[in-house]
Amino acid sequence: xxxxxxxxxxxxxxxxxxxxxxxxxxxxxxxxxxxxxxxxxxxxxxxxxxxxxxxxxxxxxxxxxxxxxxxxxxxxxxxxxxxxxxxxxxxxxxxxxxxxxxxxxxxxxxxxxxx
Amino acid sequence: xxxxxxxxxxxxxxxxxxxxxxxxxxxxxxxxxxxxxxxxxxxxxxxxxxxxxxxxxxxxxxxxxxxxxxxxxxxxxxxxxxxxxxxxxxxxxxxxxxxxxxxxxxxxxxxxxxx
Numbered sequence: 498x499x500x501x502x503x504x505x506x507x508x509x510x511x512x513x514x515x516x517x518x519x520x521x522x523x524x525x526x527x528x529x530x531x532x533x534x535x536x537x538x539x540x541x542x543x544x545x546x547x548x549x550x551x552x553x554x555x556x557x558x559x560x561x562x563x564x565x566x567x568x569x570x571x572x573x574x575x576x577x578x579x580x581x582x583x584x585x586x587x588x589x590x591x592x593x594x595x596x597x598x599x600x601x602x603x604x605x606x607x608x609x610x611x612x
Numbered sequence: 613x614x615x616x617x618x619x620x621x622x623x624x625x626x627x628x629x630x631x632x633x634x635x636x637x638x639x640x641x642x643x644x645x646x647x648x649x650x651x652x653x654x655x656x657x658x659x660x661x662x663x664x665x666x667x668x669x670x671x672x673x674x675x676x677x678x679x680x681x682x683x684x685x686x687x688x689x690x691x692x693x694x695x696x697x698x699x700x701x702x703x704x705x706x707x708x709x710x711x712x713x714x715x716x717x718x719x720x721x722x723x724x725x726x727x
């Protein structure tokens with residue numbers, strides 16, 4: 498079983514469309530994240546979500562919105578897609594407490610291409 | 613605040629050693645190290661939590677100088693499998709200790725190991 502799974506792995510769409518990327522973790526972790534990796538390979542944090550507390554990176558446009566139906570899922574919705582949104586989006590999760598090392602577990606990534 | 617990594621890239625022959633540095637302008641709760649191969653998700657290498665802590669497995673180790681807000685990753689007797697981009701990630705502390713939880717990554721160091 499994949500610990501952190503994302504769908505879809507590839508997404509090609511036109512400018513102006515709205516799209517979603519789903520993320521699920523089966524590790525029982527409390528905190529989930531979305532990271533964006535651009536063509537220069539910079540890994541930039543977008544959101545973290547912990548026990549219904551959302552922490553947003555203030556540089557993220559409000560066209561991006563995370564939605565968490567439950568602790569195991571953190572989906573990413575993107576409205577009015579722009580060319581600059583093209584990137585690989587990684588979901589990640591982390592546990593807390595003594596049983597956890599603090600390690601981030603990453604999903605395989607979702608490559609978004611906006612035409 | 614994004615940590616600064618150096619060098620940006622390094623090319624090694626098999627068996628050679630390398631050091632990758634990571635520094636922050638802010639106090640740190642922890643430093644993480646990850647390796648990412650092309651087209652894959654970042655993979656956790658290690659986390660350092662205490663000032664002066666050193667960790668390692670195999671021929672990859674790291675140190676954390678809390679006072680200097682720096683960490684270094686040491687790769688000895690490099691193997692072809694070490695090739696990839698190495699990221700350090702830092703967590704700022706809360707005022708009363710503990711982590712704020714959001715891992716901020718440096719821009720990465722691309723390591724290429726040649727036969």
